[in-house]
Amino acid sequence: MRPYDAFLLISFGGPEGNEDVIPFLENVTRGRGIPRERLAEVGEHYFMFGGISPINQQCRDLVEAVRADFSANGVNLPVYWGNRFWDPLLTDTVAEMAKDGVRDVVALATSAYSCYSSHGAYIVDIETAREAAGPDAPRIDLVPPFFDHPGFVDPLVEHTRQALERLPAGERDSARLLFSAHSIPTDMAEASGTPEQGYGPNGAYVAQLAAVARLVSERLGVDNAHEVVYQSRSGPPSQPWLEPDVNDRIEELAGEGVSSVVVVPHGFVSDHMEVMYDLDHEAADTARGLGMHFARAHAPGTHPRFVSMVRELVTERAAPDAGVARLSDLPTCPADGAGCCRVRPVAS
Ligand SMILES: CC1=C(CCC(=O)O)c2cc3nc(cc4[nH]c(cc5[nH]c(cc1n2)c(C)c5CCC(=O)O)c(CCC(=O)O)c4C)C(CCC(=O)O)=C3C
Numbered sequence: 001m002r003p004y005d006a007f008l009l010i011s012f013g014g015p016e017g018n019e020d021v022i023p024f025l026e027n028v029t030r031g032r033g034i035p036r037e038r039l040a041e042v043g044e045h046y047f048m049f050g051g052i053s054p055i056n057q058q059c060r061d062l063v064e065a066v067r068a069d070f071s072a073n074g075v076n077l078p079v080y081w082g083n084r085f086w087d088p089l090l091t092d093t094v095a096e097m098a099k100d101g102v103r104d105v106v107a108l109a110t111s112a113y114s115c116y117s118s119h120g121a122y123i124v125d126i127e128t129a130r131e132a133a134g135p136d137a138p139r140i141d142l143v144p145p146f147f148d149h150p151g152f153v154d155p156l157v158e159h160t161r162q163a164l165e166r167l168p169a170g171e172r173d174s175a176r177l178l179f180s181a182h183s184i185p186t187d188m189a190e191a192s193g194t195p196e197q198g199y200g201p202n203g204a205y206v207a208q209l210a211a212v213a214r215l216v217s218e219r220l221g222v223d224n225a226h227e228v229v230y231q232s233r234s235g236p237p238s239q240p241w242l243e244p245d246v247n248d249r250i251e252e253l254a255g256e257g258v259s260s261v262v263v264v265p266h267g268f269v270s271d272h273m274e275v276m277y278d279l280d281h282e283a284a285d286t287a288r289g290l291g292m293h294f295a296r297a298h299a300p301g302t303h304p305r306f307v308s309m310v311r312e313l314v315t316e317r318a319a320p321d322a323g324v325a326r327l328s329d330l331p332t333c334p335a336d337g338a339g340c341c342r343v344r345p346v347a348s
């Protein structure tokens with residue numbers, strides 16, 4: 001396919017054994033001002049699972065599914081995979097592509113929203129990896145955030161319906177839908193898009209998360225109340241991060257007489273460690289400790305519609321006149337993230 005000669009999946013990376021945990025966390029937090037206690041705490045989450053994050057296997061599964069989908073649909077592109085923080089590292093993958101003679105790459109990040117952590121950092125890391133690979137480095141186009149693509153939204157709809165069905169029948173109509181995303185510092189949220197660019201006062205990240213929560217609820221066709229909550233807060237306590245925290249909100253809801261919650265991790269692409277620990281372990285314990293019913297919807301993962309979305313985004317990018325399927329009217333992020341995702345607030 002022209003103009004591209006390879007597809008690259010870019011992900012976060014995660015440890016795959018106890019000995020990987022500390023070096024992985026050092027990679028993630030280098031220069032980010034994360035308190036030592038928070039690191040020790042997050043390390044324990046990984047050690048609880050033998051130091052194995054599910055994210056790398058989820059990427060292998062996605063790579064296999066994308067390869068199969070490409071070949072079934074006549075998309076003749078080799079598929080590469082590189083991570084920002086753990087093997088296979090993006091720098092090594094870009095060097096390998098250069099060695100293979102790859103010239104023009106279309107890339108997709110396993111991250112659907114706009115903000116420095118979820119988009120800008122990927123752009124910066126691509127540039128770093130290209131510089132390291134030298135003059136033979138391929139050109140790499142990163143597909144912009146795809147939060148409102150039906151291939152992201154519809155798997156969430158299906159998975160939310162399945163989660164509702166896991167609740168006792170009498171609880172389904174009244175269960176609160178809590179759409180959960182990674183908290184980020186409020187200054188990073190505000191820098192992710194301005195009101196002049198068409199976002200609300202809190203920036204693109206918050207506006208996009210609200211739009212997807214609304215889209216999923218509408219397409220579910222149920223009357224359950226829904227709201228956005230945040231998880232996995234990090235950083236020093238003095239720094240404001242997006243709220244409410246999922247656990248705090250569950251406690252408040254219990255006080256208001258809500259007896260069931262369905263948590264939908266719409267801020268993520270797969271059920272990785274932050275979903276497994278912070279939701280299935282922590283938030284579920286919070287809810288059950290308060291006598292509430294709890295169900296957690298799966299992230300898109302390797303849902304066939306998500307996999308076909310990858311192909312659609314790739315082919316649409318190769319033939320821009322085809323137009324990209326989008327379910328919201330929020331503006332799209334510029335490909336280089338200038339003026340929004342590219343802004344990295346100083347860690348305080
Ligand atoms: C927006 C966002 C996403 C979603 C977009 C995307 O997917 O890219 C995301 C994903 C993920 N975050 C992950 C893990 C971690 N994130 C950390 C730290 C941080 N995340 C942040 C934001 C985000 N993170 C921020 C603002 C920080 C503070 C440090 C900084 O300003 O950069 C830390 C350090 C310890 C801590 O502080 O918690 C860890 C270990 C994993 C891997 C899970 C696994 O292993 O399965 C994944 C997919």
Ligand SMILES: [Fe+2]
Nearest residue numbers: 117182232274
């Ligand atoms: Fe994170």
